[in-house]
Amino acid sequence: MQTDRPFVMSIAGFDPSGGAGVLADIKTFERLSVQGLSVLTAITLQTEDSFQKLQWLPIEEVVEAVETLLNRYTVRCVKIGIVPSAVFLSEIVKTIRSKDENLPIVWDTVLKSSSGRTFFSIENPSLLSETLSEINLITPNQPEFEFLSEMGVLNNLQTAVYQKGGHRTEKGEDILHIDRQKIRFLPSQTDCPPKHGSGCVLSSAITSYLAKGYDLENACRYAKIFIEKFLNSHPSLLGNYNF
Numbered sequence: 001m002q003t004d005r006p007f008v009m010s011i012a013g014f015d016p017s018g019g020a021g022v023l024a025d026i027k028t029f030e031r032l033s034v035q036g037l038s039v040l041t042a043i044t045l046q047t048e049d050s051f052q053k054l055q056w057l058p059i060e061e062v063v064e065a066v067e068t069l070l071n072r073y074t075v076r077c078v079k080i081g082i083v084p085s086a087v088f089l090s091e092i093v094k095t096i097r098s099k100d101e102n103l104p105i106v107w108d109t110v111l112k113s114s115s116g117r118t119f120f121s122i123e124n125p126s127l128l129s130e131t132l133s134e135i136n137l138i139t140p141n142q143p144e145f146e147f148l149s150e151m152g153v154l155n156n157l158q159t160a161v162y163q164k165g166g167h168r169t170e171k172g173e174d175i176l177h178i179d180r181q182k183i184r185f186l187p188s189q190t191d192c193p194p195k196h197g198s199g200c201v202l203s204s205a206i207t208s209y210l211a212k213g214y215d216l217e218n219a220c221r222y223a224k225i226f227i228e229k230f231l232n233s234h235p236s237l238l239g240n241y242n243f
Contacts, residue, residue, distance in 0.1 A: 005035040006211040007073045010204065011066060011092060012081025012108075013042035013054075019238050020046075020197030021081060028204035031241045032226070034211050037073060039065040041083055048196035048237040054119075056084050063095045070099040076211035079203050080107045080135075082119045086128040093134050104210050107132075108203035109140040111147065122151055129153045137216065139203045141166060162206070162220055164199065176220050183217055185224045192231035195239045202227045 010025035018024065022038040029036030041062055045053035069075065078096055083089045089107070096103055111120045122128060132138065132153060139162040140148060148154050154161065161177040165187070172187030195201070205226040209219035233239040 001073075005033055006076040007035045007037060008207050008211045009037040009039065009066075009069060009075050009078045010081065010207075011039045011041060011062070011078065012200070013044050014040050015044055015046055015197065017047045017196065017238065019048045019195070020200045024197040024200040025079060025081070025204040025207075027241055028201050028226075029208055032205060032208035032212075034076075034208045037069050037075065039069065041081065041088075056088075059088050059091050062088075063091055066092060066095050067099070070096070075100075075103060077104045077106065077207045079207040080105065081200060081203075082110045084119065085121045086124045086131060090127055090131045093131050097134055104136045104207075105134070106137045106139065106203050106207050106210070107135050108199055109138050109144050109148065110199065111140075111144050122153075125151050125153050129155075129157070132157060132159045135159050137162060137206065139164060139199065139206070141199065160216055162202075164202070166194075166198070174220075174224060176217065178216060183220075185221060188225075188228055189232075192228060193235050194237065195231050196237045198227060198231060198239075201230050201239075 008029055010022050012025060013021040015021035015023060022040060026036040026038060039062060040057055042057060043055045080092060096105060112118050137160045141164045145163050163175040165171060165173040172190045174185040176183040202223055205223035206219050209222050229243040230239045233243050
């Protein structure tokens with residue numbers, strides 16, 4: 001087994017365009033010199049600018065895969081992407097915590113696709129709040145942040161929140177809510193070309209830096225720099241990692 005790079009795990013969906021989901025996560029992991037593992041939660045049919053189909057995998061298969069990898073590898077951080085419900089998320093988090101109570105978990109709170117397809121059903125806000133208490137960081141964009149706030153699941157939340165600024169009035173200004181502090185990360189520029197899967201890349205970059213031993217604030221700070229480079233990598237919706 002290789003020991004040069006820390007192991008990280010992505011539990012997310014498959015996007016055949018390669019712009020989002022586990023493929024984007026793995027590419028980010030490789031670019032940041034961590035060893036990526038992946039477990040699928042869903043299989044989608046989409047391109048960078050359209051969404052057609054979604055098939056969720058059974059939670060039993062997801063949990064089995066997570067357990068298998070955690071039993072074999074010393075994973076330093078886990079990133080979770082699209083999941084259909086609080087129950088599904090809860091089962092994944094409980095599985096991780098049964099193996100390692102202190103393993104950092106980052107959840108990219110993908111509630112909808114950029115084309116408007118709803119992924120996540122909040123049918124049980126109390127269970128979601130309970131599950132979030134076992135997660136170290138969530139990374140909502142502005143609409144997701146507002147929705148979760150309106151649902152009340154962010155009230156008195158101890159989990160850190162990385163509030164992405166792509167949809168905010170102060171475009172590009174991200175805010176890390178941690179220990180009742182608001183740490184602002186200002187953009188180096190505000191006219192970066194948009195990218196399909198940019199949220200996946202950002203959360204995977206944070207995961208990578210956490211696995212490499214950075215504290216949460218600096219992991220987010222360096223991930224902010226990384227995502228700006230990714231956004232500027234190509235004018236199309238599909239970015240690349242040649243920077």
